[in-house]
Amino acid sequence: MARIYLAEAHRVGDTVALEDAAFRHVARVLRMRVGDQLTVFNGKGSEFTARITQIERHAAYITLEAQREGNTESPLHSTLLQAVGKGERMDWALQKATELGISAIQPVLTARCNVKLDTERWAKKQAHWQGVLIAACEQSGRLRIPDLHPVARLDAVLNLCEAALRLVLAPQSGSAPIDAVSAIDSVALLVGPEGGLNEQEIQRAEAAGFRSWQIGPRTLRTETAPMVALALLQQRFGDYGPPSV
Structure with a gap:
């Protein structure tokens, strides 16, 4: 069943006009018709089954028929401090982090970041990233959209992290700090850019309470590293079960 995002909270029985992007997806990409059923969610925890009741040339309307219960949010509150990467690398990192249950994302600028934009283009980039998160929630069945914070310099956010466990991915560190932790409910993960931190x-991250973590013997790309690290964290502290034998 198609699943789309509605920005506002609604109740069963409401008839709602689809936003432009949702209308194009439902009417022109999926070619749905009046009477077809779909799922909608508001990104704040509510999900409904709905039915298309009217399609016009530039608009479509749905009626919410029933509220659905879901349990797709991880008990582990996780924040990703992701160094801004070029083009699709950043999109990929944010998309996969959302699928893996990330709670909040803080894009950061570091010494080796190669992305330099003016204020207007950063705003457009932020809006684009928000769209990536929404699409990933639509696909993965999540009920809540991760919080997306404005881009900031790394030094400005390091000391703001209050997670129970704070980790910085550092190849060749030789450490595995999650092995010594029995249970936590929050984690912050810092991932560097293409050239690394x-x-x-x-050192500044470690001074702010972050522990260096080498997640394997091979150096991973900036878009691959958070995906692997978050999967390991969800398995150890979140809602992924232990591997079957």
């Missing part, structure tokens, strides 16, 4: 940035 420099030594001074890692």
Whole structure:
């Protein structure tokens, strides 16, 4: 069943006009018709079954028929501090982090970030990333959209993290700090850009309470590293079960 995002909270019985992007997806991509059923969610925890009641040339209307219960949010509150990468690399990192249950995302600028934009283009980039998160929630069945914070310099956000466990991915660190932790309910994960974090940035992160973590013997790309790390964290502390034998 098609699943789409509605920005506002609604109740059973409401008839709602689809927003432009949702209308195009439902009417022109999926070619749905009056009477077809779909699922809608508001990104704040509510999900409904709905039915298309009217389609016009530039608009479509749905009626919410029943509220649905879901349990797709992880008990582990996780924040990703992701160094801004070029083009699709950042999109990929945010998309997969959302699928893996991330709670909040803080894009950060580091010494080796190669993305330099003016204020207007950063605003457009932020709106684009928000769309990536929404699409990932539509696909993965999540009920809540991760919080997306404005881009900030790394030094400005390091000391704001209050997670029970704070980790910075650092190849060649040789440490596995999650092995020594029995149970936590929150984690912050810092991932560097294509060129990695420099030594001074890692030291500043450690001074702010982050623990260096080498997640394997191979160096991963900036878009791959958070996906692997978050999967391991969800398995250990979240809602992924232990591997079957």
